[in-house]
Amino acid sequence: MKKLMLLGFALCLSSLANAAIVTITAVPTGWRMANYMGDGALLVRNTGSTCATGKITMPTNNEAQRNRFWALILAAKATSSTVVIEYDDSTTLCTIVSFSMKES
Template sequence: MKKYLWFFVLSLLSTPVLAENVPITTVPANWKLENYVGDHVVVWFSGSECTNGGLKFGADATQDDKNRFWSLMLAAKVANKKMEVYYENSEAPSYCEITGFSLMPE
C-alpha cells in the first residue's frame, strides 16, 4: 500500500503546471490597440497578467480574426459596452495569446 501511495505522490510532483484559458470581461475604454509591421495586433493595458497587460494573437490567427477583434474592440469602446477576451497564460508574464473574444450580452 505504501508503494502505491509513494507512486501517487511522485506522479503529482512530476505533473507539469497546466495552462489556463483566462477570461477578462470589461469595457475596453483604457486599452491601447496597436498594429505593428508584419501585421502583429497587440492590446496593451488589458489587465492581463502579462507585462503591461499585453495580449497578442498567435501565429495561427487569420487576418479575419484580427480584423474582427479590431472592429469589436472599437465598437465596445465607442458604445461603452463590455467585451470578453480569453487568453492562454502558460507563458505569462512574457506572452499571453488571445484565444477567443466576444461582446457581452446585456
C-alpha cells in the first residue's frame, strides 16, 4: 500500500512538472475570436493549443492588452502573417502570457 501511495504521489508531481509556458507559431486564418460581454473575457478557439477546442484566453483585467491582441490577430488574418503566442497550460483556461508578430 505504501508503494502504491508513493507511486501516486510521483505521478502527481510529474504531471505538475509538465505544466509550462507553451508557444504557438501560426498564421491565424482559422482562429475564431470572441469577446464576451460582462467580464470582458477574450476567448480564441481553433488555435491548436493543448486546451479543449484549441482555446486560449486573455486575462480580463487589462482592456488595452485585449485590444492590442485583437488588432494583432485581425492584422495577421488580413495579411496572412505569422503570430507567436505564448500561453500557460497549467490551468484549463490556457491564459495568454505573451503575443507578437513574427519577424519576416
